[in-house]
Amino acid sequence: MKGLDHEGAPLPVLAVADLVKHFPIRKGFLRRKVGAVRAVDGVSFSIRQGETLGLVGESGCGKTTVARCILRAMPPSSGAIRFTVDGATHDLAALPRRAIRKLRRHMQMVFQDPYASLNPRMVVAEIISEPLKLNGWNDAAERQRRVAELLDLVQLPRSYASRYPHAFSGGQRQRIGIARALALNPALIVADEPVSALDVSVQAQIVNLMLDLQDRLKLSMLFVAHDLSVVKHVCDQVAVMYLGRIVESAATADLYARPMHPYSQALLSAVPHPDPRTRGDRIVLQGSVPDAAHPPPGCHFHPRCRFATDRCRAESPMLRDIAPGRIVACHHAEQVG
Numbered sequence: 001m002k003g004l005d006h007e008g009a010p011l012p013v014l015a016v017a018d019l020v021k022h023f024p025i026r027k028g029f030l031r032r033k034v035g036a037v038r039a040v041d042g043v044s045f046s047i048r049q050g051e052t053l054g055l056v057g058e059s060g061c062g063k064t065t066v067a068r069c070i071l072r073a074m075p076p077s078s079g080a081i082r083f084t085v086d087g088a089t090h091d092l093a094a095l096p097r098r099a100i101r102k103l104r105r106h107m108q109m110v111f112q113d114p115y116a117s118l119n120p121r122m123v124v125a126e127i128i129s130e131p132l133k134l135n136g137w138n139d140a141a142e143r144q145r146r147v148a149e150l151l152d153l154v155q156l157p158r159s160y161a162s163r164y165p166h167a168f169s170g171g172q173r174q175r176i177g178i179a180r181a182l183a184l185n186p187a188l189i190v191a192d193e194p195v196s197a198l199d200v201s202v203q204a205q206i207v208n209l210m211l212d213l214q215d216r217l218k219l220s221m222l223f224v225a226h227d228l229s230v231v232k233h234v235c236d237q238v239a240v241m242y243l244g245r246i247v248e249s250a251a252t253a254d255l256y257a258r259p260m261h262p263y264s265q266a267l268l269s270a271v272p273h274p275d276p277r278t279r280g281d282r283i284v285l286q287g288s289v290p291d292a293a294h295p296p297p298g299c300h301f302h303p304r305c306r307f308a309t310d311r312c313r314a315e316s317p318m319l320r321d322i323a324p325g326r327i328v329a330c331h332h333a334e335q336v337g
Contacts, residue, residue, distance in 0.1 A: 011084045012046035013187055013220040014070065019043045019079035019093075021065050025293060037293045039065045040076075041244035044319075047188070047237075050218040054235030054252070056225055056267065060289055062244040063224045067190050069093075070222065071107060072100045083107065085187045105135050108181040112193040114173035118165040124151075124176055125161040131183045150179040154209060171202035175209065182213070189221045195230060207233055228271050232256055240264045243300040244292060246319065250326040260328045260337030262305045299331070307332050 021040040024033045040062045047053045055063050069076040072092055081092040085106045092100065108131075111117035118127055128150055129143040137143050148158050154175040165173055174194065181189055194210070195203040207230055213219060214234075225231050231238060232252060239249040240263060248261040259265045269283040285304045290296050299317050302308040309332070317329045322337075330336060 010049060011089060012048045012082075013084055014222070015046040015080075015082040015084075016066075016070065017044050017080040017082070019066065019069060019081065020077045021062075021069055021074070022077045035293055038244050038295060039292060040069065041295075042079075043241070043244070043246055045237075045239050045246065045249060047220050047222060049220055050214075051237065052214060052219070052221040052223050052235045054223045054225060054231035054238040055241060056228060056231055056238060057241035058289055059226065060292070061241040062292075063226075063241055064192055066241075067109075067192050067222060067224050071104075071109060071190055072097075083188070105131070105184045106186050107188040107190065108184070108186040110174075110177055110181050110189060110191040110194045113197050114170050114177055115165075115197075117177050118173055120165055123162055123164055127165070127176060128161075128180050128183055131180060135184060146183065147179075150183060153182065153213070154179045169202070170198050171205055174198065174206055178206075178209070178213070182217070185217075187220060189219055190224070191221060192224045193226070194223075196225070196227065203230065210234060228256075228267055240267065243290060243295055245300065245329065246327075247301065247329045248327070249319075254323075254326060258337055260322060260326070260333045261301075261330045262307055262336055263301050265336070299329075307336055 019040055020042055022036040022038055025035040025037065026032060027034050043062070043066055045053060055066060057063055068074045070081055070092065076093050079093055083090050083092050083103065085103070090103060092103070125144070125147050128147045132143050132146060137146070147161055151158050151161060156172065156175055165176070168176070195206050198206060211234060214221065223231065223235055235252050237249065238252050238255045239246050240261065241247070242263050248255065248259065248264045255264065256268065259268050266283040266285050269281065287304050290300065290303065296303055298314045299305070299308070299312040302312040305312065311331050315331070317331050319327045319329045322328050322333055
């Protein structure tokens with residue numbers, strides 16, 4: 001039956017398998033290819049109906065590139081991006097541009113910068129209704145009714161529909177962006193650092209709004225972030241990326257309770273504690289993230305890892321199951337954890 005796996009369970013809304021995105025390095029008059037930046041290097045994960053996956057890591061680890069490949073804002077170099085909607089599964093990585101356009105209504109994005117993502121020459125009603133017009137909502141009254149519903153959904157007064165974006169704060173603009181993303185009832189939301197450009201107090205409001213929408217609408221969401229304190233409250237699953245690869249993936253509660261990769265431990269040790277009396281031991285990583293065009297041999301993390309051995313320097317670790325729902329790419333995960 002369409003939409004079910006071999007065991008009869010519903011298929012994931014999104015299943016990414018061995019996703020690769022390399023950017024060629026060209027030099028000389030003839031622009032010959034002399035190498036490649038390995039921005040994404042074999043990433044795999046899945047998101048089920050009503051589930052939110054947090055994709056976390058340092059700046060430059062490939063998080064946003066993964067998101068852009070999933071939405072086909074850029075073509076992947078290889079791999080599969082299986083998107084299931086209306087009982088049918090499509091491999092977005094293999095589809096031509098014309099076929100992708102028909103599926104775009106089912107996958108929408110919430111952008112990082114609420115100031116740059118809204119057209120300053122459009123009023124709020126036009127911004128929110130634009131996806132409706134592009135997808136065949138020709139009745140102006142129906143579009144107006146839907147805009148009013150969406151403003152209610154993101155907790156903004158309906159009177160804001162006639163105002164321009166410059167009249168709003170960053171948090172209000174992000175609510176407008178969320179309303180636009182939800183206009184067509186998409187099956188998947190990709191949120192790329194949706195609160196990082198906002199003040200801390202406003203971040204809490206937007207996080208609470210997203211939690212409420214997630215519960216009410218059973219949203220499936222890829223939440224790209226570097227702030228692990230936000231991810232903890234929003235996501236059901238967390239995947240940790242380092243230099244284009246996933247190094248650990250687990251249920252949020254399990255990962256935060258017992259990280260089993262040295263990089264995950266370092267990231268979590270940097271999360272500030274609200275109570276100064278409960279400060280943990282900060283793990284300070286030495287050096288910087290290696291060049292993605294010339295990754296180190298063996299485990300990519302070994303130059304900065306306090307547990308590194310000769311095996312780590314020579315042999316690249318594979319992602320392996322440590323416990324149900326927990327995968328780690330580390331030769332010494334049991335000892336580290």
